[in-house]
Amino acid sequence: MVCRIRFRKDGRMKFLSHLELLKAWDRAMRREGIPLVFSTGYSPRPLMTFALPSAVGVRDMAGYMDVHVEDGFDPSRFYYLTKLPEGLEVLEAKEVEEVRASLMSRVHSADYAIEGDIEALKRLKSTDPLPFVRITKRGRRHERDARDYLLDAEWTERVLRVRLLAGSEQSIRLNEFIEALTGDPEAHFTYQLTRLEIYDKEGRSLWEP
Amino acid sequence: MKESTLKRVRKPARYIGGEVGSVVKDPEKVDVHMAFAFPDLYEVGMSHLGLHLLYSLINSHEAFFCERVFAPDRDLEEIIRRGEEAFSTLETSTPLRDLDILGFTLQYELSYTNILNMLSLAGIPLRSSDRAEDMPLIIAGGPCAFNPEPMAPFFDLFVIGDGEEVTVELMKLYAASEDKESFLKKACQLRGVYVPAFYEETYEDGHFVGHRVLYEQAPYPVQKALITSLAGQDHPVRHIVPFMDTVHDRAFTEIFRGCTQGCRFCQAGMIYRPVRERSKEQVLRNALRLLDEGGYEEVALTSLSSLDHSEIREIVEELHERTKHRNIRLSLPSLRLDSISLDVLRRVSGPRRSSLTFAPEAGTQRMRDVINKNVEEEDIFSSAKALFEEGWSKLKLYFMLGLPTETFEDVKGIAHIARELRALYKETTGSDRLKLSISTSYLIPKPFTPFQWLAMTPKDVVEERQQYLSKALRSRQYSYSYHEGASSNLEAVLARGSRKIADAIERAFEHGAVFDGWNDYFRWDLWLQAFEECGIDIEKELGERGLDDPLPWDIIDPGVTKSYLKKEWAKALEEETTADCRGLCHGCGINSPRTGGICFGVPNPL
Numbered sequence: 160m161v162c163r164i165r166f167r168k169d170g171r172m173k174f175l176s177h178l179e180l181l182k183a184w185d186r187a188m189r190r191e192g193i194p195l196v197f198s199t200g201y202s203p204r205p206l207m208t209f210a211l212p213s214a215v216g217v218r219d220m221a222g223y224m225d226v227h228v229e230d231g232f233d234p235s236r237f238y239y240l241t242k243l244p245e246g247l248e249v250l251e252a253k254e255v256e257e258v259r260a261s262l263m264s265r266v267h268s269a270d271y272a273i274e275g276d277i278e279a280l281k282r283l284k285s286t287d288p289l290p291f292v293r294i295t296k297r298g299r300r301h302e303r304d305a306r307d308y309l310l311d312a313e314w315t316e317r318v319l320r321v322r323l324l325a326g327s328e329q330s331i332r333l334n335e336f337i338e339a340l341t342g343d344p345e346a347h348f349t350y351q352l353t354r355l356e357i358y359d360k361e362g363r364s365l366w367e368p
Numbered sequence: 369m370k371e372s373t374l375k376r377v378r379k380p381a382r383y384i385g386g387e388v389g390s391v392v393k394d395p396e397k398v399d400v401h402m403a404f405a406f407p408d409l410y411e412v413g414m415s416h417l418g419l420h421l422l423y424s425l426i427n428s429h430e431a432f433f434c435e436r437v438f439a440p441d442r443d444l445e446e447i448i449r450r451g452e453e454a455f456s457t458l459e460t461s462t463p464l465r466d467l468d469i470l471g472f473t474l475q476y477e478l479s480y481t482n483i484l485n486m487l488s489l490a491g492i493p494l495r496s497s498d499r500a501e502d503m504p505l506i507i508a509g510g511p512c513a514f515n516p517e518p519m520a521p522f523f524d525l526f527v528i529g530d531g532e533e534v535t536v537e538l539m540k541l542y543a544a545s546e547d548k549e550s551f552l553k554k555a556c557q558l559r560g561v562y563v564p565a566f567y568e569e570t571y572e573d574g575h576f577v578g579h580r581v582l583y584e585q586a587p588y589p590v591q592k593a594l595i596t597s598l599a600g601q602d603h604p605v606r607h608i609v610p611f612m613d614t615v616h617d618r619a620f621t622e623i624f625r626g627c628t629q630g631c632r633f634c635q636a637g638m639i640y641r642p643v644r645e646r647s648k649e650q651v652l653r654n655a656l657r658l659l660d661e662g663g664y665e666e667v668a669l670t671s672l673s674s675l676d677h678s679e680i681r682e683i684v685e686e687l688h689e690r691t692k693h694r695n696i697r698l699s700l701p702s703l704r705l706d707s708i709s710l711d712v713l714r715r716v717s718g719p720r721r722s723s724l725t726f727a728p729e730a731g732t733q734r735m736r737d738v739i740n741k742n743v744e745e746e747d748i749f750s751s752a753k754a755l756f757e758e759g760w761s762k763l764k765l766y767f768m769l770g771l772p773t774e775t776f777e778d779v780k781g782i783a784h785i786a787r788e789l790r791a792l793y794k795e796t797t798g799s800d801r802l803k804l805s806i807s808t809s810y811l812i813p814k815p816f817t818p819f820q821w822l823a824m825t826p827k828d829v830v831e832e833r834q835q836y837l838s839k840a841l842r843s844r845q846y847s848y849s850y851h852e853g854a855s856s857n858l859e860a861v862l863a864r865g866s867r868k869i870a871d872a873i874e875r876a877f878e879h880g881a882v883f884d885g886w887n888d889y890f891r892w893d894l895w896l897q898a899f900e901e902c903g904i905d906i907e908k909e910l911g912e913r914g915l916d917d918p919l920p921w922d923i924i925d926p927g928v929t930k931s932y933l934k935k936e937w938a939k940a941l942e943e944e945t946t947a948d949c950r951g952l953c954h955g956c957g958i959n960s961p962r963t964g965g966i967c968f969g970v971p972n973p974l
Contacts, residue, residue: 170386171384171385171386174374174375174380174381174384175381175611175612176379176381176612178613179381179611179612179613182611182613183611185663185665186388186609186662186663186664186665187388187663188663189659189663189664189665189694190388190660190661190662190663197695201722202697203695215375215380216374216375216380242388242663244386244387244388244611245386246386345376348372348375348376349372
């Protein structure tokens with residue numbers, strides 16, 4: 160059976176790379192004695208898939224993971240894990256049907272909170288284009304407009320909340336977005352960044368079935 | 369560390385701490401606050417068993433707190449040098465100069481400049497004579513401490529040999545001492561403790577002639593610390609489980625200490641004598657606990673020659689039986705190409721590695737006899753055939769070049785083995801898809817080995833042999849790699865040096881030498897400049913030592929006697945082997961009342 164977990168990644172855990180996070184979960188599950196199901200072959204690995212890696216340095220309130228466990232397992236046990244490293248926490252857990260569409264393929268957009276000197280981001284309020292340069296793996300430079308990736312923005316006193324495209328077809332990284340607004344490729348270091356939620360094409364949270 | 373720093377540096381997981389198994393105490397509430405310092409990057413240091421062992425042991429005492437610190441990568445180093453971040457411990461971010469004790473491990477000579485770099489980043493004067501009373505005590509241990517002299521001026525004391533018991537004694541003594549000097553005077557009475565300030569080297573016409581004892585209570589020579597049994601020794605009871613990929617990212621448990629093979633090039637095989645085994649029950653208990661508490665997917669049964677454990681088959685079989693439902697991989701470092709290895713390998717039918725590594729060390733039987741590497745050619749090929757039949761198609765083989773009496777025939781022997789293996793693979797499997805990695809390193813004559821007096825084979829001679837192998841092994845089936853001559857020569861100079869070398873180490877560091885073990889960073893030119901400025905003749909340092917010359921490391925007594933090493937050297941020249949001493953004692957000296965050593969409860973034959 161497959162269990163879907165929504166988790167928080169905070170504190171020092173936000174400095175893990177995606178592969179490090181994967182390993183942290185693998186080892187935490189083994190420490191807890193969760194009856195994992197493994198892939199076949201010479202080097203069996205636990206079957207775990209994630210929706211969308213969050214960047215190093217970004218807090219995450221919307222970590223999604225599907226994990227295969229032996230049939231008959233009670234998903235509520237995930238609420239009582241005691242051997243997780245500090246900064247990882249299971250927020251919700253449930254059994255899901257083994258669907259063909261993977262978690263990752265459902266990802267369309269994500270909400271982020273940008274906390275800090277949001278005055279410096281006010282270019283967003285104009286209608287000017289917000290150009291940034293993306294260098295492809297082959298070294299080609301492409302000029303893009305960050306506005307093309309922006310679905311929604313909401314301002315409060317200290318927080319800018321944005322919904323950005325995040326799917327496999329079109330996506331923008333948070334550091335690119337902040338660079339487009341400030342002109343400074345290092346500006347993102349100065350903000351507290353949090354991913355709040357991930358949505359599918361219909362605008363439903365990934366937690367919805 | 370500041371968030372803004374962690375966001376800027378490469379691989380921040382190195383610096384966050386908070387791993388499962390790490391320990392945090394209130395430094396105000398302990399008697400002794402120390403840090404275990406590993407002079408290389410986190411991913412290297414965390415793969416080192418001794419770190420986990422001492423960390424677990426020291427922190428099991430309520431009155432002591434041991435943290436960790438590793439060499440920062442170059443990007444973080446710059447941030448520290450700019451004053452934006454203090455160089456501090458991983459667990460509580462304590463600046464290093466506020467610690468009571470900072471203990472470095474000396475695992476390889478090419479990390480020496482990193483030690484100076486770490487002290488400098490911490491704002492601690494490099495030389496013990498320049499450090500005030502309020503500075504932490506700077507100590508060291510590990511295999512390179514068996515010739516402590518090149519690093520002697522930088523340390524207040526060295527622990528020689530098994531660290532478990534003496535480290536705890538030292539910390540108790542430290543807690544009870546008034547000041548550094550009275551502490552050091554008492555500490556040097558503990559077996560295994562060397563306080564360099566209590567000795568000086570003497571020279572005649574620029575030649576090292578021995579040590580003078582400056583404090584009459586200080587022992588000469590300093591006997592290594594030795595724990596006679598590992599029966600009650602279960603540390604590390606847990607590992608610190610890293611988040612990032614480390615060099616050896618797995619649980620590891622030591623199944624025995626010491627080695628009876630007697631390879632003549634191997635320093636570890638001499639200095640860690642005698643063999644002390646953990647029982648099957650103890651090994652299983654430790655391995656299973658480390659797996660359970662760490663959540664690891666792999667466990668290594670470590671030692672210098674794991675297949676020599678008297679119950680290795682039973683251990684492997686039972687461990688496999690008890691972990692197979694969890695898909696745990698077992699690994700055995702130091703496999704040999706012989707029938708025992710195969711037999712044990714077959715019992716490990718769980719998840720496996722794609723390639724196997726072996727170290728025949730030399731290309732001909734004659735050469736292997738000289739170095740006392742007891743592997744027969746017949747064994748190599750028959751074992752390889754069996755491996756191929758069982759589906760293995762990737763092998764890694766390690767050899768050495770520059771061995772004593774080595775000729776071109778011996779080098780050709782390496783290529784011969786490679787070609788034979790390829791033909792054998794074709795014959796066995798009908799396919800030509802064997803992947804064979806061959807690598808060669810330089811023989812480095814190390815203190816306390818039968819080769820300790822030897823001249824280092826000149827770089828150009830070895831390079832010619834490397835070039836021959838490069839050509840001979842030019843094919844898709846082979847990949848050939850080799851160690852660089854310059855860094856190997858440096859390793860040799862640092863390994864056998866006297867205190868005079870310390871000046872050059874410091875000078876090289878001042879010129880910018882750091883991470884000398886990393887090819888990307890190694891700068892031989894800086895070292896050449898430093899040696900020249902300090903009046904050190906490298907050729908002489910690399911040259912032969914007379915059998916009766918006083919040696920800088922005579923100050924240490926590892927238990928194995930010099931007369932035994934001489935005897936082994938004479939046998940090497942006669943191409944005569946010395947059998948594994950589990951069958952028959954060859955009188956190396958460790959099994960005597962003088963050292964308190966006991967081999968398998970065999971009484972001293974002399």
